Amino acid sequence: MSRLADKVAVISGGNSGIGLAIAQRFVNEGAHVFIFARRQAMLDAAVRRIGGNATAIQADATKLGDLDHVADVVRSTTGKVDVVVSSAGVTESVPLRDITPEHYDRVFALNARAPLFLTQKMLPMMGQGGSIILVASAMHYMGLANHSAYAATKAALRSFTRTWAAEFKDSGIRANTLSPGVVDTPMLDDQASSPAHAAEIRRGYTAYTPMLRLAHPDEIANAALFLASDESSFMTGSDMIVDGGISNV
Secondary structure, eight states, X not given: OXXXXXXXXXXXXXXXXXXXXXXXXXXXXXXXXXXXXXXXXXXXXXXXXXXSSEEEEEOOTTOHHHHHHHHHHHHHHTSOOSEEXXXXXXXXXXXXXXXXXXXXXXXHIXXXXXXXXXXXXXXXXXXXXXXXXXXXXXXXXXOOTTBHHHHHHHHHHHXXXXXXXXXXXXXXXXXXXXXXXXXXXXXHHHTOSSHHHHHHHHHHHHHHSTTSXXXXXXXXXXXXXXXXXXXXXXXXXXEEEESTTTTTO
């Protein structure tokens, strides 16, 4: 059964990691997906990997003009949006004493400001049964050193969905947060200074996770599929935690 047959989804950060896994799963379930990110080469590779029913748009989620461009492409192509997934994000580990305004602004611009304005731009094309999914992190439940800005942005997403659940109550549109634990994606490599350092980061997070492994992106995509589909039709303002127990143990 195609759980997203004839649905249209817009996914930020759909060129790699969690966003790409979600895009692939949505297409496998019958959706047409629009993925957008900054790097065209990675977008092209993602479309080839997805294999069909995917449209790539080069756009920077932190730029309102680029979000307008995404909305224009979607509007002229399908005229509607059923699912919005905000997956683009950045993680930077910085002790409080070393945080700069530039770090703070960079992390908040992509992780918190961009999801809000992406949703705002897509709203006019959404209707009854629409689903908004903000990919947050289990870290907003935790106190993990050196992640002041990152964790705060994920807490902001949780607040957004609570507010929007109340705001959209008469529209038939649902808004939920999806909070993964540590997922084995290229983002972990981006935090490392070398392959050896990346392996060390993975070992550390693995030992810290009660299930003693990292999540695979497909496992997060499974949760996103549930939130996007009618199977979660009575869920809004909720936070789905898929973290291997890391935030609870």
